[in-house]
Amino acid sequence: MPGNRTPMTPQTKLFIGGAFVDALDGATIATLNPHDNSPIADVAEAKAADVDRAVEAAAKAFPAWSAMAAMDRGRLLLKLADAIEADAETLARLESLDTGHPLRDTRGLDVPRTAVTYRYFGGMADKFEGTVVPVEAGFLNYVLREPVGVVGQIVPWNFPLMFTSWKMGPALAAGCTVVLKPSELTPLSTLRIAELMRDVGFPAGVVNIVPGYGATAGQRLVDHPEVRKIAFTGSTAIGRSVVRGSAGNLKKVQLELGGKGANIVFDDANLAAAVNGAAFAIFHNQGQACIAGSRLLLHEKIADEFLDRFLKLARSIRLGDPLAEGTEMGPLTSRMHQQRVLDYCAVAREEGGEILTGGRAPDDPALSKGCYVEPTVVRADPGSRVCREEVFGPFVTVSTFKTDEEALAIANGTEYGLGGGLWTSNLQRAHRFAKAMISGMVWVNCYKRVNPGSPFGGVHASGYGREMGFEAMREYTSPKSIWVNVDAQLPPYYRR
Ligand code: NDP
Numbered sequence: 309m310p311g312n313r314t315p316m317t318p319q320t321k322l323f324i325g326g327a328f329v330d331a332l333d334g335a336t337i338a339t340l341n342p343h344d345n346s347p348i349a350d351v352a353e354a355k356a357a358d359v360d361r362a363v364e365a366a367a368k369a370f371p372a373w374s375a376m377a378a379m380d381r382g383r384l385l386l387k388l389a390d391a392i393e394a395d396a397e398t399l400a401r402l403e404s405l406d407t408g409h410p411l412r413d414t415r416g417l418d419v420p421r422t423a424v425t426y427r428y429f430g431g432m433a434d435k436f437e438g439t440v441v442p443v444e445a446g447f448l449n450y451v452l453r454e455p456v457g458v459v460g461q462i463v464p465w466n467f468p469l470m471f472t473s474w475k476m477g478p479a480l481a482a483g484c485t486v487v488l489k490p491s492e493l494t495p496l497s498t499l500r501i502a503e504l505m506r507d508v509g510f511p512a513g514v515v516n517i518v519p520g521y522g523a524t525a526g527q528r529l530v531d532h533p534e535v536r537k538i539a540f541t542g543s544t545a546i547g548r549s550v551v552r553g554s555a556g557n558l559k560k561v562q563l564e565l566g567g568k569g570a571n572i573v574f575d576d577a578n579l580a581a582a583v584n585g586a587a588f589a590i591f592h593n594q595g596q597a598c599i600a601g602s603r604l605l606l607h608e609k610i611a612d613e614f615l616d617r618f619l620k621l622a623r624s625i626r627l628g629d630p631l632a633e634g635t636e637m638g639p640l641t642s643r644m645h646q647q648r649v650l651d652y653c654a655v656a657r658e659e660g661g662e663i664l665t666g667g668r669a670p671d672d673p674a675l676s677k678g679c680y681v682e683p684t685v686v687r688a689d690p691g692s693r694v695c696r697e698e699v700f701g702p703f704v705t706v707s708t709f710k711t712d713e714e715a716l717a718i719a720n721g722t723e724y725g726l727g728g729g730l731w732t733s734n735l736q737r738a739h740r741f742a743k744a745m746i747s748g749m750v751w752v753n754c755y756k757r758v759n760p761g762s763p764f765g766g767v768h769a770s771g772y773g774r775e776m777g778f779e780a781m782r783e784y785t786s787p788k789s790i791w792v793n794v795d796a797q798l799p800p801y802y803r804r
Contacts (some may be wrong), residue, residue, distance in 0.1 A: 309435075313616040316350070318349050318402060318496045318500065319496070319499040319500060319502070319503055320336075320349050320350060320351045320352060320499070321351075321352045322352045322354050322358055322362070322516075322518055323363035323499065323502035323506075323515070323516055323517040323518075324358070324362045324365050324516050324518070325361070325362075325368075325376050325512050325516070325530070326365075326506060326510075326511070326512025327410055327512070327515060328502075329352075330352050331353050331354055331355065331358050332357050332361070333355065333357075333694040334360055335352070335353040335355065336350035336351060336352055336353055337350070337351055337353045337492045337519070337521075338350050338351075338411075339351050339492070339493065339494070339495060339496060339521075340405060340493075341405055341406075341410040342407070342630075342632060342639040342640065342641050342642060342643075342678055342679045343408065343629050343631070343638070343675075343677075343678045344642070344677040344678050345643060345656060345677055345678065345679070346677075348405060348406065348496070349360075349496070351492070351495050351496070351499075351519050352519065352522050353492070353519065353521070353525075354489070354518035354519060354520035354525040355520060355524050355525060355526075355528075355686050356518070356524060356525070357409075358518055358525070359487065359489075359518055359520075359528040359529055359532065359630075360722065362518050362767070363458060363460075363487055363516075363532050363534050363535060363568075363622060364488040365456050365486070365512070365513035365516050365535075366458040366485040366486060366487050366513055366514070366574050367457075367517055367534050367789075368513050368594065369485045369511060369513030369514045370455075370457060370458060370485045371710045372483075372511065373483060373484075373485055373511060373514050374454075374455045374484070374485075376482035376483075376646075377434075377695055378433040378436075378481075378483070379433065379434040380432030381481060382415050382429075382430045382431060382432070382481060383430070383478060383614045384426070384430075384480075384508060384510055385426050385429055385430030385433065385477065385480060385507040386426075386427060386430035386431070387482060387509070387510050388422070388426050388430075388501075388504060388505060388510075389423045389426040389427035389430060390498075390508075391504040391507065391508050392419065392422055392423040392504060393423050393503070393753075394499070395504060396415070396419045396420075396423075397415075398500065398645065399414075399419050399469065399497055399500055399501075400414035400415040400418070400419045401414075401420075401498055401631065402496050402497050403418055403419070403468070403469050403496075403497045404631050404638070405628075405630070405631065406468070406493075406494045406495075406496045406497065407465065407466070407467075407468065407494050407638075407641050407680065408594065408638035408639040408640065408641050408678075409593055409630055409638055410628075410635040410636060410637065410638045411630060411631055411632075411633065411635070411698075412633075412634075412635070412636070412768035413592065413593065414630075415529075415560035416471075416737070416763070417492065417577050418467065418469050418470050419469065420713045421470050421473075421597055421758070422469045422470050422473040423762060425473035425474060425477045426473055426476075426477050426608075426763065428477065428760035429477030429480070429481040429760070429780075430481065430783060431564040432476075432478070433481040433482075433483050434789065434792075435547060436481070436482070436778065436781045436785075438450060438453050438529050438787075439451045439453045440597075441789075443791075444511075444621075444796075445685040445796070446793065446794060446795050446796025446797070447791055447792065447793060447794060447796055448517050448791070448792040448794050449789060449790065449791050450789075450790050450791075450792075451787050451788065451789050451790070452787070452788040452790065453482070453781070453782070453785035453786070453787060453788075454483075454785055454786050454787075454788050455482045455483035455541050455730065455784060455785055455793060456482075456484055456536045456537045456785060456786055457484060457485075457534075457536035457537070458478050458484070458485050458486075458487065458529065458534055458536055459484045459485070459486055459535065459536065459537040459539060459784065460487050460488075460529035460532065460537070460538045460539070460583050460645070461476065461479070461486055461487070461488040461489070461538075461539045461540075462488075462489050462522070462526050462538065462540045462541070462542065462543055463475060463477040463489070463491065463492040463498070464489050464491050464537070464541050464542045464673070464703040465494040465641045465642070466596040466597060466598075466641065466700075467566035467593070467594065467597070468490055468494045468495070468497050468509065469497040469498070469501070469793050470750055471541055472488065472497075472498050473501075473762070474499060474696060474760075474775045474776060474780075475488065475514075475539050475775070475781075476488065476511075476515065476761070477539075478775075478776075478780035478783065478784050479784045480514065481541070481781065481784075482514070482784035482785050483785075484784050485513065485515070485516075486514070486515045486516065487516045487518060487529060487535070488515070488516070488517050488518070488735075488773055489517075489519065489520060489522075489526050489529055489632060490517065490519050490547045491519075491522075492519055492520060492521050492522075493641055493642050494641060496775045497517035498517055498519075499517060501517075502515065502517045507519075514676070517539050520583075522542075522546065526546075527553065529552035529554050530549075530554065530712050531552050533556060533557045533560055535557075535559055535801065536559050536560065537559055537561070537562070537783075537784070538550055538553075538554060538559055538560070538561050538562070539562040539773070539783070540562070540564070541563075541564040541565075541598075542563070542565065542622045543565065543566060543698075544565040544698075544769045544770075544771075546564050546709055547563045547565045547691070547771055550563065550797060551563070556764065557741065560783075561773070562772070562774075562775075563767060563771030563772055563773060564598065564764070564765055564766070564770075564771050564773070564774030565598070565624070565724075565726075565764060565766065565770050565773060566598055566697065566698040566700070566724060566726070566770060567598045567599055567600070567602075567696075567724045567725075567726030567727055567770040567781070568588070568602055568603060568696065568697070568719065568722045568726075568772050569599055569600055569601045569602055569603065569605065569726065569727045569728045569729065569747075569782045570601070570603045570605055570700055570719035570720075570727070570728045570729075570730075570745070571586050571589050571590075571601030571604050571605065571730075571755060572605040572709075572715050572719060572728075572730040572731065572741070573586065573605070573606050573607060573610065573614055573727045573730075574602070574607050574610075574730065574731060574732040574734070574737065575609040575610045575752070576732055576733045577610070577615065577731035577732050577733065578612060578731070578733065578753070579614055579678070579751075580617075581621050581731070581753065582614065582663070582731040583614060583621060583665055583695050584621070585657075585729070585753075585754060585755045586604055586618060586731075586755070587600025587618065587621050587622065587625075587733065588604055588755060588756065589729060589755035589756055590604075590702065590703075590704040591622070591625060591636075591637060591702050593758065594637055594638060594639070594640050594681070594701060594702050595699070595700065595701045595702040595703055595704075596640065596641060596645075596700055596701065597610070597700075597756070598698075598727075598766075598770070599726055599727035599749065599756055600700075600756075601704070601727075601728075601729055601756070602616075602699060602703065602705065603690075603704070603705050603707070603718075603719075603722075604703055604704055604705065604706045604707075604785045605707060605708070605715055605718055605719060606706060606707070606708050606709070606710055607708070607709060607715075608708045608709065608710055610645035610705075611708045614723055615685075618685065619664055619665050619685060621667055622665050622666070622685055623683070625637050625683050626719065627670055627672070627675060627680055627692065628674075628675070629674075630689075634665075637683065637702065638680075638682045639675070639678040639679040640680070640681060640701060641679065642679060643679050645679065645700070645701070646669070646679035646695070646698075647679070648699075648701075649681050649699055649700070649701030649702075649703060650668070650669065650681060651700045652694055652697075652701070652703060653666075653667040653668065653681075653684060653703070655693055655694055656686045656688060656692075656694045656705075659688065659689070659692045659693060660689070660692075661686045661687060661688035661689070661692060661694060661705070662686065662688075663684065663685075663686050664683050664685040664686065664687055664689040664703070664706070665683065665684065665765050665767045666681070666683050666684030666685060666703075667684050667686070667758040668682055668724075668725040669681055669682070669790045670682050674718065676801040680703070681702055681703075683702045684701070684702055684703045684704070685704055685706060686703065686704070686706065687705075687706050687707070688705040688706070689707065689708060689755070690718045690777075691708045691721075691790050692705075695707065695722075695786070696722050696723075698718045698724070712737065712740075714746055715741075716741065716744055716745070719741075719745055719746075720744075720745065720746045723768055723769040724766065724768060724769050725747050725766050725767035725768040725770050726747060726748055726749065726765075726766035726767075726770035727744045727747060727748065727750070727751070727756070727766070727770070728745050728747045728749075728750055728751075729750065729751040729752070729754070729755040730742070730745075730751075730752055730753075731751070731752075731753055732752075732753070738752045738753075746767065746768065747767070748763075748764070748765045748766035748767055748770065748774075749764065749766075758776075759776070760776050760777065761776065761777045762776055762777055763775070763776055763777050763779040764776045765779075765782075
């Protein structure tokens with residue numbers, strides 16, 4: 309069984325071919341604690357040559373892994389889920405330390421959701437079936453779902469543990485082997501998962517973890533001719549470069565990119581629930597979520613009352629060390645990202661937006677070395693930059709509407725289409741809006757619900773392809789159609 313490693317002595321090496329190894333050139337990258345920017349550990353930095361080694365290991369492991377009985381692949385994923393639960397406290401503390409997520413979230417959401425995802429795909433492995441097509445008499449046509457091969461997976465820094473499970477769970481269940489690059493900002497929980505995988509008996513090379521920079525390790529993975537698919541989560545800009553890079557060997561691409569979720573509150577909504585739900589939608593994980601409800605659209609009749617309650621709640625959120633019990637909001641994950649969010653506060657002011665609360669780093673001297681930003685609420689014009697561009701922080705814009713048509717036009721007025729929500733007690737309006745919103749996911753009287761069985765992903769600039777459920781299994785497999793002549797008399801094509 310896995311040892312109970314403390315988060316202060318994390319695994320720091322690359323995981324290639326079943327072993328933890330240094331980078332070929334010995335390079336390392338320091339990972340920092342976003343609470344005070346103190347170094348946590350120096351992690352091996354994969355470069356192109358290390359990625360090549362990892363792809364080679366994954367290619368070598370592929371024939372046996374893809375030929376293994378699906379039930380046995382599933383059994384390993386189920387064992388991994390158990391090992392994650394046994395290791396929950398270590399994983400939660402490691403994730404909080406590296407990302408800045410408050411412990412109450414890593415304990416209550418990230419770790420349990422990670423275990424549940426591996427368990428779901430462990431159960432899925434031997435239930436994802438091919439089909440038989442009812443073709444003309446005399447022929448049998450059946451369709452196999454074959455694993456695509458070695459897949460490259462690129463995971464960002466906002467939910468490393470969870471996103472890794474969303475990507476590796478279906479890939480492994482489907483019979484693919486994996487080379488995964490975590491963000492260099494937050495590699496520690498992924499390396500811990502690699503230790504657990506080794507300990508529960510995943511064969512060498514089935515999973516390889518190569519922390520490193522996007523421009524070097526990430527790019528090599530995208531360009532590699534033996535990688536048959538890239539699954540990428542991150543910004544729309546890098547998503548576009550992944551598509552360009554995939555042209556070399558025409559690899560499959562799956563993109564989970566940004567969002568600018570509209571969260572619409574109608575005048576018949578349960579306001580107490582909407583206020584709480586809207587705060588969770590934007591302030592959970594400091595707003596660093598592609599599905600964050602970052603645009604609040606309020607019916608003008610309830611706008612004042614809603615805002616009054618919402619601002620009180622936003623101002624009362626307890627910021628602090630993510631590892632301290634009782635902290636409700638931690639720091640952003642990096643100094644660079646903190647600055648990016650503060651820059652958007654400046655943009656809001658320049659555009660004539662009204663900062664109703666927040667808009668700055670907190671005064672508290674205990675937080676001064678960290679990457680904190682206060683919960684920020686900005687009244688802004690729906691056409692302004694802060695209402696169109698993804699800020700990816702605890703930053704929500706507020707605008708008002710008079711009619712349903714106006715609300716829908718504002719909601720659909722960005723290039724993104726990932727997630728959105730609405731709060732209403734009118735059943736017809738709920739369904740009408742759910743259908744009309746340009747979005748991969750819609751939440752009615754709730755926000756940011758996810759489940760391993762429910763497809764997750766977006767449209768337009770939010771990307772394509774889906775994580776989770778049967779959709780994810782389709783993403784990691786290719787259909788192969790097989791025709792068998794069982795008793796058909798074939799007329800001669802060439803009559804001689
Ligand atoms: P990026 O898109 O740059 O990074 C996401 C991942 O892609 C990281 O692992 C990164 O590595 C990697 N990467 C970067 N360049 C390449 C490349 N050329 N080839 C392959 N992989 C690459 O996002 P940022 O971290 O710069 O964040 C910027 C903005 O992106 C955020 O403010 C937010 O708007 C959006 N974003 C959206 C996310 C989502 O969940 N959809 C997640 C993260 C960001 P490295 O860390 O080394 O750069």
